Amino acid sequence: MAASYSSWGLVRQATVGHGSWPRAWRAAAAKPSYRVVIVGGGGHGIATAYYLAKEHGITDVAVLEKGWIGGGNTGRNTTVVRSNYLRPESAAFYDFSLRLYERLTAELNFNIMFSRRGLTTLLHSPHAVNAAWGQLNTLHLNGIDAEILSREELQRRVPLLNFAPDARFPIHGAIVQPRAGVVRHDAVVWGYARGADARGVDIVQNCEVTGIEARDGRVNGVHTRQGFIAASQVVMAVAGSSSLVAATAGIRLPIMTYPLQAMVTEPIKPCLDTVVLSPATGSYVSQSDRGELVIGGGLDRYPSYAQRGSIAVTASTVAGLLEIFPSFSRLKLMRQWAGMVDIIADSSPILGFAPVRGMFINAGWGTGGFKAIPAGGWTTAWSIAHQREHPMIAPFSLGRFARGALIDEAAAAVIAH
Amino acid sequence: MQAEAIIAPAPVAAAAAAAAAATVPQDSGLELLPLPTRGLLSFQVSRQSAGALSALRSALGFEPPSRPNSATSLHDVHCLWISPRHWLIDSEPAAEERLFAGLAAQARAMEGTARVTRSSDCFDSVLLSGAQAASLLARGCALDLRDVAAPPNTALRTRFADVPIILYKLRAATFRLHVDVSLSHHLWLWLADARESFDSEHGR
Amino acid sequence: MFRINCPWCGIRDHDEFTFGGELRAHAPAWDAPLTGEDLAAQLFMRDNLKGVRHERWLHTSCREWLRVVRDTADHSGVCEATHVRAP
C-alpha cells in the first residue's frame, strides 16, 4: 500500500529533505502472462485496472503503455468534465462519471483538483435560446442539472464577455451546467496509477503492443516490443490508435482519427471562473489554476496520426475566442499542441466486447472522453469481471452499427471538449 | 476595425465606394476599382473531352485555354479555365448575347452533354492594380501571385479574404477579381479595411 | 498546413480541399443489397490506416474529386493526387 498523502506527510518528508517519498507506482517489468492485459495507459486503461483491482479483486493485471502513461489524449485534453448529454443512455453514463469524479480525490488520496465551476454555453441567437430550452428540459428529464441564464445574469457572472449589441455573434444568454468543471488531467492518470499499483497491478511503460493474438476466435495474448504476453482477457483502450490495434485482431472499427488542437496563453491573474463555450464562434476556454487560459476549438478537418495541427485552425480558434472575449486580444499564446482523437459518426463511444472473444473495446471517445474516464474504467472493469456488458453500457456496443441504432450525440458535442 | 452593425443594411455600393475612395494617386502602387457588371457566361460539359474545346473554339473564335489555371483572350473576350469541365467567358456586357447564342448553339449540338449558363448576375467584380497589388492580395490569399510565380493570364478559383473568388491576372500587377454577389460586400469591407491599414503603414 | 498537388491546379494548401473518405480497393456497388453486418461494414467501418493511404478529396477550386495518396503518419511533404474518375 502506498504511503498516504497528507499535509502532515508533507511536513514529515520536509524534515528529511523529501528523501523518502515512495514511488507513486512501481517501474514494473512485464511478466509472461496475466489474467487481464490492458492495452493503453491513458485514463481509461488505468482506471479500468484500478477498478478491476479495487472493486473486483482482480489484480493479475498489466497495463501496457507504448510511451509514458497519460501521454495520449488524457495528457493533452482541455479537462472539461460535464454530463449534459441529451440521450438518456449517455446522460446516465456521463452523470455516473461526474459523480465518481466528485469523490475521486478522497477515494484515490490524490488531489485531482476537481474545480466545479460550471460549463457556460453561450446562446448567440433567439433560435439558439429556443434550442437551449429543448436541451434544458431534456437534461432535467434525464436528471441532469442545467439552467438558462439571461443576458443580464450572464453579464454579472462573466463580465468580460462581448455584450456589444452589434457583436458579430451577439450574446442572448447561456445554458449552464453548474456541476460541470475542470479537473487536473495528469492527476487523474497518476492518481489511478498509484491506486492500481498499490493493489498489485503492473504498469509497464515503453511497452508498445504490436499485435493482439487470437486463435479460433479467442484472444490468447498480445505481442509487444518486450515480447509476447499471454492473457485470456485483453482490454483495448488506446484512443486515437484504436483502428490500428483493433486491426491486428482483424477488427475494423467505425472510427476515423483526427487531430484536435488545444493551446494555452501565458499565465495571468484570475479573470475567468467558469468554462465558456461558444458554439457559434467555435471556441471554448477556461482558466487553469496556474493562470493560463486553456483554449480549445474544432477538429482539424483531415484524418491524421501526426499529433499536430494546422496553424489555420489555431488562428480561427483564437479568432473565435476574441469574438467572445475581445479583451484577451493582447494576451499571448504560450503553447499549442494537438492530440489524435477517434471520431465516430454518432459522437458516442464504443464500449463492449469485441467480435473476438476475450477482447473488450473501450474506444471512440472522440473529443470528449476525459470526463468519461471514471465511468469508462468502472464499467469496463465490471464487464470484464462479470464477463458480460454492464447494463449501463449495453447501448454503446459495437453491435449498434449493424442494427443501425446509433446514439446520436452530435448536438451535445457540436464542439470539441 | 469597428464591426459594422450587421443589423443595419449598408448598401454594397457604399462599402465599395469606401474601398475605392481610399484610392490614391497613380504612384501609390495600389489601385482598387469596382467594375461595372461584366458579361459572364459559364460553359460546362459533363465530361472532359476534345469536343468541349473545339466547341469553345468555334463559339469564341479563338483558342480556349489548354492549360489549367490560365486564360486566353481576344479583344475584350476572355476565356478562363475554371475546371476541366467548366470555363468562364468574361466579356463586355454588350458582347454577352452574341457569345451566349454561339455557345448555346454549340451546347445544343453536343446533345445535352454541355450547358451554358448566364453568370453575369452571380458576380461582382473589382480590378486591383499597381506595384503593391500582389502584396495586398497576399494578406488574404495563400497563393503566390507575384509575377515570378503567377504569369499574366493566370486564372483560377481560390479563396481570398475568406470568400471564394475567381481571380484573373490580366497582366503583370493587374488582377480582376470576381466575387459571389451575395458576398461582395464582405470583400469590399475587407478591402476597405486592408486598404486603410496598408496606407497607414506606407505613411499615408 | 500540408499541401496537395492537384493534377489540374498544381500544389495548393490542404484547406482548399475537402476530405471525402478513404478509398477501398474492393468496395461493393453503391446499391448492393447489403444488410446487417455487411451494411454496417460498408457504411461505418474504416481501415483508418496509419501510413500511406488512398483517399478521396474534393478540390474546392476546380471542383474535381481526386484520389490523394497521403501519409497519415506524417504529412510534412506534398501529397500527390490523381483523378478519381477514369478519364
Add this chain to the structure above:
Amino acid sequence: MQNSHRLESGGCIDRTKLLSFRFDGRRLSGFQGDTLASALLANGIKVVGRSFKLHRPRGITGLGEEDTGGLVQLIDDARSTPNVRATQTELVEGLVARSVNCWPGPRWDLAGGLSLLSRFLPAGFYYKTFKWPSWHFYEPLIRRLAGLGRAPDGPDPDRYEREYLHCEVLVVGGGTAGMTAAAAAAARGADVILVEQNRVSPACGGAYPRSSSPSLRIFEFACAFGYYEDNLVAVSRRARGGRIAERLCLIRAHEVVLATGAIERPMIFPGNDRPGVMLASAARGYLERYGVVPGRRAALVTNNDDAYDTAVHLQRAGVSVAAIIDSRDTPASDAARSAAAAGIAVHTGSSILGTSGWHALRSITVARRGESRGRRIDCDLLCTSGGWAPTLHLYSQSGGKLAFDEALGAFVPGEATQRVRAVGRAQGATLPRTGGNTWSGDVGAWTERARRHAFVDLMSDVAVTDIAVAAQEGYVSVEHLKRYTTLGMSPDQGKTSNLNGLALLAAFTGRSPGAVGNTKFRPPYVPVTLGAFAGRARGILFSKVRRLPTHAVQDESGARMMELSGWLRPAHYAAKGSLSSTEAEVLAVRHRVGLMDYSPIGKIEISGTDAARFLERIYAAPVASLPVGRARYGLMLNENGVIVDDGIVARLAERRFFLTVTSGHAELMVDWLEEWQQCAWPDLDVVITPLTTHLAALLVSGPLARTVLSALKLDLPLDAGRFPHMAVREGALDGVPVRVLRTGFSGEVSFEIYLPWRHGATLWREIRGAGAAYELELFGTDAMLMLRLEKGFIHVGLDTDSTTVPDDIDMGRLHQRKSESFIGMQALARPHSKAAERLQLVGFEPVGSGDTLAEGAQVPCSHGAGRQGSITSSGVSPTLNRPIAIGMLTSGRSRYGEIVPVHHDGRRSRARVRAPCFVDPNNERLRDAG
C-alpha cells in the same frame, strides 16, 4: 541614480536621444536603442519581479528570449499588456512598466514569505494536500497567488495583419551565420527572406555583408515561432511604429536555413536565482550592445573556456572581475593565460556553495571540491556559463531529429525530414565544448538545503530538489518530469532550463541525457499575441454573412434583419396595429397575399442525357416519372437512410431539372451531388450547375397571389388549369427570363419567381406596387415558420435530427413506390428503421390551461427517466387563434387522441396528440380552382 551603470561610451545606443520612462513608479531614463531590460540595468535596477510559485525576487538573467526574470506589465491605458519581456521591449519615450506577481512591489512582496515555506512545497505538493475538506476551499487563494500579469479588461485598440509570403530560401536568424547564408543565396539569384527577432546586427557598425540585392528581404523584430508542413514557417513581426502592432507572416519557403544560434546554459548551484546572477553571454551583450555594466564587481562561474573571454571583456570595460570559478580542474591553457594576463583569480575545481544579499547579490561563497566551507567573495554580478545548446526548437518542430552530443552536452541536429538545415551556432559544431555537468560534484550527495536553493527553472521555481523528488517517486520519463515539476512550462518554455533539468534527471536515474531525451518542442517559440492570430478576422470580418438581392430595399421596408444559416434575412417587419408583426404577416398570407425574398433557397440545375437517372438515385422519391413541367417534393437521404435535405425537384425539360435545397445546405448539397456523380456514377452524363446566387427568388403567396402577379408583365398563364399546383414554367417578365414554380409550403397558393439576381430588387418593388391594392404584406422568416407549422410541414434539422428516416415524418410512401435504387435504400430496410417504437412526427395541442406548449418542451417517459418525445416547433396560430405545435413522439402516429404529459422548465402540463397538420388538411386551398 540615473544611468549609474552605463559606460561613458560604447554600445549601439544613440546617446543623443535620452528617453524617460517609469518603472514601478520611479522615473528613470535610458537611450534610444535600449531595451527596457538594458535601461533597467543601466539604472542599477536588479529586482524586477517575483517568481511564479514561491514569489522569490527575480532579476534579468538573459539578453533576449531566454531571459527568465524580466516579465513586466506595460501600462498604457487600453494598450496595457501583461507579461511583456523587458529584454525584447524597445525603450520608447514615456514607457510605463510595472513588475508582475508581487504586491506592493518586487522588493517588498506580501507573498514573499512563501519562499520560507519552500521546503514544504516540493514538486507536486498540491497533489498530496488540499484534499480536505475539498479543493474548492483552497482553490481561490491558490489561483490568486498564481498567474503573472493582469489581463486588460477593455477592447484592444491595436490592429493586426496576416500575410502570406513565398520565397526560395528563408533564413531564420540574423547573426553572422544567417546573414552570410542569406547573402550567399541572394548572390546566387535566389529569392530570400531573412527574419531576425531582434535587430540584425548584434554588434555596432553593421559589419555584416548587408546585401543590397533586391531579391533579399530582411525582416527585423520578426520571430519565426512555428514550423509546419512543407516548409511553412510562421513568423510574428512586431511593428516598428505604424498602426499595425504585430503581423502574422506565413512564409512558404522552398528551403529553410536555421541560423538561430545557441542559448547558453546556466550553472546550477545554491542561490543561483538571486538577482545579479546572469548568463555570461547576457552580461557581455549588455556591455557590448548597450554600454551597460550589469555590476561593478563581477565573478564568473563556468565549466568551459568560453566564459574566460567574457571575463576579460568585462575587466576591460572597467568591471572588476573578482574571480572565475571553474568546475574543471584544468581549463585550456590559453584561457587560463588570458585570465592570468588580466589579473583575474581563477578557482579551478571549485564551485559556489551559496550566494547572499538582501534581494540582490552581494557575495558568493566559493569552495574547492570536497571542501564543505568556502570563502566569501564580494560581487554584485555573477556571470554563469555552463556551455551552449544549439537553438533547435524550429528544427525539431519541422520533424528533424535531434542527437545528443556528449562533448557539447547538448542536442545537435540529426536527420532532417523537410528541406531544412541548421547552420552556424545552431548547427553545433563551432560551439565551445564544455567540461561536463553544469553542477558540481555528485548532485545525489548534495545537502537538502543546497538542492532546495539550487534552481533549474527560475520561472517556475523548479529546484534540484524537485527533480530529485520526481525521480524518486517514479516520474522518470522526461515528459512526466516536466508535468510533475512544471519544469519548462512557463512563458520561457524552459529555454535555459530544460536541458539542465533532463541532465539532472539523467544523473538521478543513472542514465545518459541522450537516453532521457528532450521534451516535445511545440509552437510558439516565443509567446505570440492572440490578436496577431486573428488578424483582420474580427467583428463582421470574422465570419461572413450573405446578403439578399433586395438587401438595400429591406431597410426602407422596415425589416428586422436576422442571420439565418449564413444569410441576413428579414425575420419580420414592423408591427401593424394591435397585431404582432408575425401575426399580421401570417394572416395576410392566409387571407390576402404576402411577398418574401426567398433567394437563399438553394438552387441547382441538373442537365444531361442521364439527368433523370441520376436524380432517381439521389431522391427517396420517384423522379424519372415526373412529367415535364411538373414538380414534386422530395427527400434526400444519406447512406444511413437519414433525411439530410428536402426540397422541390422540377422537370424543366426531358433532360433538365431544377432542384431546390434548404438554404443552409445550398453549397453542401452541390458537393454531395458532385461526389456521387464523379466518384460513384462517372458513367452518367450529367452537368450540375449551382444557381443559388445566380437567381433571385421572390415568393408570392396567398389567395390573391395570382391576382397580384397578373398585374405584372409576365408572359405566362397563371390559371390553375394551365399552371396547376406543383408545376413549373419558364417565361419572361418584361423581357427578363424567369422561371416560376407553383408550390405551397405556406399552405396557400404560392408562386416562386426565379429571375436573374440583379433584377430581384426591381421585381420586389413592382410586386409591392401591384400588391398595394390588395394590401399585400411583406413577410419574414418568422411568419414562414408559422405558416408551415400550421400545415405541419417539417423544417429539416429543426423538427428532424440525425436519426430521422422518411417514414418517421410519414413520408415513407414517397420511396415505397420506387422501383429504382436510391441512396439510403439499404439502410431503410433494416428492422431498426421500421421499428414500431420510433419517434414519429405528430401534432400537439395543449389540454386544460390552453397555454402555448414551449418549443423545446419534452414528453417524459411514462416510467423512469428520459423522454418519449418532444415539441420541436410551437406557437399560437394566428389563423386558428390558438396554440399549436408539432414534434416527435414514440409510435406517435398510432397515438392520435392520447393525452400526454409535457415537461418544460420544471413544470408539467398536458397535450393532446394529433395529426401534424392544423390548417386545411386536405390541401384544398392549394388545389384551388383559380
